[in-house]
Amino acid sequence: MATATQRTELARVIATMMQKQASSKQLARQIAAYLVQEHQTKDLDLILRDVLTARARDGVIEANLTTAFPLSAGVKAEVKQLLKNEYPAAKQFVLDETVEPQVLSGIKVQTADKQLDQTAQAKLDKLTRKF
Amino acid sequence: MIAFVPIFIASAEAAAEPEGIAALGIDPWAILAQAVTFLVLFFLIKKFALTKIVGTLEERRKTIDKGVMLGIEMEKEKTDLDERVEALLQKARKEADTIIAQGHEEAGSMLKEAEAQAQHKADALLADAHNRIAEDIDKAKQELKKDMVELVGMATAAIIREKVDAKKDTQLIERMLEEVK
Numbered sequence: 001m002a003t004a005t006q007r008t009e010l011a012r013v014i015a016t017m018m019q020k021q022a023s024s025k026q027l028a029r030q031i032a033a034y035l036v037q038e039h040q041t042k043d044l045d046l047i048l049r050d051v052l053t054a055r056a057r058d059g060v061i062e063a064n065l066t067t068a069f070p071l072s073a074g075v076k077a078e079v080k081q082l083l084k085n086e087y088p089a090a091k092q093f094v095l096d097e098t099v100e101p102q103v104l105s106g107i108k109v110q111t112a113d114k115q116l117d118q119t120a121q122a123k124l125d126k127l128t129r130k131f
Numbered sequence: 132m133i134a135f136v137p138i139f140i141a142s143a144e145a146a147a148e149p150e151g152i153a154a155l156g157i158d159p160w161a162i163l164a165q166a167v168t169f170l171v172l173f174f175l176i177k178k179f180a181l182t183k184i185v186g187t188l189e190e191r192r193k194t195i196d197k198g199v200m201l202g203i204e205m206e207k208e209k210t211d212l213d214e215r216v217e218a219l220l221q222k223a224r225k226e227a228d229t230i231i232a233q234g235h236e237e238a239g240s241m242l243k244e245a246e247a248q249a250q251h252k253a254d255a256l257l258a259d260a261h262n263r264i265a266e267d268i269d270k271a272k273q274e275l276k277k278d279m280v281e282l283v284g285m286a287t288a289a290i291i292r293e294k295v296d297a298k299k300d301t302q303l304i305e306r307m308l309e310e311v312k
Contacts, residue, residue: 072301079308105291105303106307118307128280
């Protein structure tokens with residue numbers, strides 16, 4: 001398992017490559033090959049979080065949106081506005097959509113350092129945990 | 132030989148006829164002779180036998196007196212001994228009564244203590260049982276609550292899946308984002 005410093009360094013490199021490289025698929029393949037070679041596949045989630053943090057420092061806010069149905073343009077615009085209010089210094093906002101029917105309804109917005117979970121499933125889980 | 136003197140005098144006088152006081156059958160010479168004989172006999176016995184006899188009698192008297200005194204003493208001592216024995220027996224009876232009374236008292240207090248301990252234990256067991264029952268009830272309530280909440284969650288999820296489409300979901304999301312602003 002890589003140390004925090006090694007991960008941070010790797011994340012910085014990946015963030016830089018993402019800015020320069022146009023094809024995300026090729027970049028993803030390169031990253032995957034590296035991780036497999038270095039036996040660091042278990043650190044993937046941590047590395048991705050570090051990449052998001054590195055990009056945020058560079059002014060690029062990447063947000064994962066999870067919904068039960070595909071998002072309309074109006075909702076995406078509202079989410080972008082919300083992110084602008086949250087990160088006024090950011091230069092660029094990248095929205096990654098994920099459709100997961102198991103969230104039932106609502107939206108989950110996840111950035112490198114913050115999360116807004118307004119899905120029905122989260123509320124039901126909270127209710128269950130309360131009792 | 133002297134003993135025969137009165138006999139000889141008596142026979143001599145028997146030959147003569149009695150006169151005066153002798154007519155009554157009282158012979159002064161015979162009385163005198165008898166007196167003399169008595170005195171002579173007395174002195175002889177006193178000299179040769181009386182001392183020994185008296186000594187022996189005195190000894191016997193002393194022995195008897197001694198025996199009597201000893202008897203009296205022993206009687207007295209026996210009485211004393213009986214009194215002492217009686218006193219000791221009374222003391223022993225008193226002590227025995229005291230010991231028995233103490234024993235009864237101790238047994239009584241031990242019984243009371245044992246009863247109190249048993250009661251205490253019974254109370255503790257009862258309280259413990261009550262507590263366990265209360266705990267079991269609470270646990271059952273919690274589990275029932277949990278099951279109910281799960282069922283409610285499942286029902287809610289099913290209803291949402293049934294009722295909420297893309298359009299309604301969009302409306303919900305817009306409302307949520309409005310609230311978060």
